[in-house]
Amino acid sequence: MSETLNEETLNLEALRKKDKRAFAQLVDQNSDHIYRLALRLTGNSQDAEDVVQETFIKAFNNVESFEGRSKVSTWLYRIATNEALMLLRRRKDGITPIDEGVETDEGEIMPIQIVDWCCLPEKEIMTEETRQVLQEAALQLSSANRAAFLLRDVEGLSTQEAAEALDISESALKVRLMRARLQLREALSDYFANRMAKEGL
Amino acid sequence: MNHHHGLECQDLLNNISAYIDGELDDELCGKIEAHIESCPNCKVVINTLKRTIQLYQEDGESETFPLDARHRLFTALDLDEDLDLSD
Numbered sequence: 001m002s003e004t005l006n007e008e009t010l011n012l013e014a015l016r017k018k019d020k021r022a023f024a025q026l027v028d029q030n031s032d033h034i035y036r037l038a039l040r041l042t043g044n045s046q047d048a049e050d051v052v053q054e055t056f057i058k059a060f061n062n063v064e065s066f067e068g069r070s071k072v073s074t075w076l077y078r079i080a081t082n083e084a085l086m087l088l089r090r091r092k093d094g095i096t097p098i099d100e101g102v103e104t105d106e107g108e109i110m111p112i113q114i115v116d117w118c119c120l121p122e123k124e125i126m127t128e129e130t131r132q133v134l135q136e137a138a139l140q141l142s143s144a145n146r147a148a149f150l151l152r153d154v155e156g157l158s159t160q161e162a163a164e165a166l167d168i169s170e171s172a173l174k175v176r177l178m179r180a181r182l183q184l185r186e187a188l189s190d191y192f193a194n195r196m197a198k199e200g201l
Numbered sequence: 202m203n204h205h206h207g208l209e210c211q212d213l214l215n216n217i218s219a220y221i222d223g224e225l226d227d228e229l230c231g232k233i234e235a236h237i238e239s240c241p242n243c244k245v246v247i248n249t250l251k252r253t254i255q256l257y258q259e260d261g262e263s264e265t266f267p268l269d270a271r272h273r274l275f276t277a278l279d280l281d282e283d284l285d286l287s288d
């Protein structure tokens with residue numbers, strides 16, 4: 001699923017020795033993915049650039065501590081996610097509900113909007129407006145749930161890798177992922193229900 | 202929503218994420234599929250959930266790390282920007 005990994009071409013030994021060529025390669029192979037993750041986590045391109053910057057500087061300074069038990073990309077995702085979440089926490093600018101608390105109350109999300117918009121013509125589904133609705137809905141998720149969703153469903157990490165990147169258990173990861181997915185579904189279904197009613201689609 | 206087939210809508214919802222990821226054992230998976238057959242609401246929820254994820258995935262391979270930001274990063278790390286990294 002993930003195209004991030006060119007692990008075989010990365011020379012861990014060279015990285016640990018802070019070989020500049022190896023590090024330049026690490027940056028170029030992973031920076032687009034880290035940037036997109038940061039962009040979707042923070043919702044802001046300047047912040048995303050800062051996150052990428054901090055991620056690779058930290059990676060460079062701490063590469064000796066990378067033990068190679070996980071993939072290099074998982075390690076980078078972990079640093080980047082931490083940076084982005086810290087930035088959001090520092091900012092507390094209200095765009096993102098900060099909900100890092102313990103996950104409780106399993107079935108608390110009840111789907112409310114039951115409208116079958118899947119059968120709409122393709123050109124009615126993926127419009128610019130739909131894109132915007134989706135992006136905004138994603139920014140309405142708690143940052144913790146959003147991170148779980150982005151790592152699993154967008155970056156294509158396995159449950160184990162995503163849990164590792166977020167430093168949570170696999171079961172906690174699954175709960176966050178489910179909440180994120182259902183909340184996005186709800187937002188998109190609200191939107192399509194409105195459009196179908198208004199435009200008679 | 203309905204209450205037949207030994208599995209209720211809420212049971213389905215509790216497992217919906219694992220279901221669409223194909224992580225459930227055959228028995229539970231079978232029960233869910235039987236439930237969907239007779240519960241149009243759950244069917245809609247599952248289909249729209251899958252489609253939502255798909256749509257989000259489709260929308261987002263376009264951005265790349267900007268070149269000026271790459272330049273700043275390479276400078277900060279004292280890396281050589283002119284290395285030919287293409288294979």
Ligand SMILES: [Zn+2]
Nearest residue numbers: 202210240243
């Ligand atoms: Zn049902």
